[in-house]
Amino acid sequence: IGSRVPGSLPQRITQKLCDMVKQYHPIYMNLHFNHPDELTPEVKAACGRLADAGVPLGAQTVLLKGVNDDPEIMKRLVHQLLLARVKPYYLYQADLTKGTNHFRTTVETGLKIIKALQGHTSGMAVPHFVIDAPGGGGKIPLLPDNYLVHLDEDGAVLRNYENKTFHYPQPKTDGRRELPMVGVGSAVGETEEAYAACGDSYPDRDGYAMWGNSCGGDADEL
The missing domain is CATH 3.20.20.70 (Aldolase class I)
Known part of the structure; x- marks a missing residue:
């Protein structure tokens, strides 16, 4: 209505x-x-x-x-x-x-x-x-046109409201090992295993692993 x-x-x-x-x-x-x-x-x-x-x-x-x-x-x-x-x-x-x-x-x-x-x-x-x-x-x-900076088969380059850029990788579909999905619920108490499952991750601005780049979730909350 x-x-x-x-x-x-x-x-x-x-x-x-x-x-x-x-x-x-x-x-x-x-x-x-x-x-x-x-x-x-x-x-x-x-x-x-x-x-x-x-x-x-x-x-x-x-x-x-x-x-x-x-x-x-x-x-x-x-x-x-x-x-x-x-x-x-x-x-x-x-x-x-x-x-x-x-x-x-x-x-x-x-x-x-x-x-x-x-x-x-x-x-x-x-x-x-x-x-x-x-x-x-x-x-x-x-939407403002500056959020998606670049998009190709490897991933997306994103710009946030602070004008900082981030890389989000595309899923691997060429036969290489695809990274498993790991959520916050499964990561609690299993931090080392969760990091290992994510493989190489992109560092955030403070140098810590950026969960949002490869596993989903919020780095600040973890």
């Missing part, structure tokens, strides 16, 4: 309505919020009632010039959404709707906002930036 009602008429989200919704799961609801000021106490309470009724909530936001085309405003919005138990889902480039050209931003503006969020806040707070392509092309996701 897509609706603006929880944000524009929160008193409509009564306990009686929520009790009725519980009878028809699974139900998912995408709400529409463009600015953090829309998330009043009444709106947050309405979202809470829906969440308590077992309805996963997402948010769709349209990028609007002079309203939310600033990284700090967008960061406030996505944080307030999470506090209201609403997951930021889509950030839309404005449609080509007659009479709304003064609200349209450049595509670069949206990419800069995503870049300002990625790595600088929780991944839960980063929406998908999409263009609903004219002519019925559907939603096409966009």
Whole structure:
């Protein structure tokens, strides 16, 4: 269900309505919020009632010039959404709707906002930036173009939000021994065996073995 009602008429989200919704799961609801000021106490309470009724909530936001085309405003919005138990889902480039050209931003503006969020806040707070392509092309996701630096049969060179590069190897498919998958659960208490199973690993910036390069997982947590 897509609706603006929880944000524009929160008193409509009564306990009686929520009790009725519980009878028809699974139900998912995408709400529409463009600015953090829309998330009043009444709106947050309405979202809470829906969440308590077992309805996963997402948010769709349209990028609007002079309203939310600033990284700090967008960061406030996505944080307030999470506090209201609403997951930021889509950030839309404005449609080509007659009479709304003064609200349209450049595509670069949206990419800069995503870049300002990625790595600088929780991944839960980063929406998908999409263009609903004219002519019925559907939603096409966009990402800043600097994350994938190079890709070939040997692996991928990746750049993170700190502008640091990392190598992720492709799986071996030419008859050579493929490295076994080792997860955090199997590595606990078996550190030496897990390292040996991974083979040669790439060092991280501090010189320690980088689990994420060959085994998956997070080096900082291990």
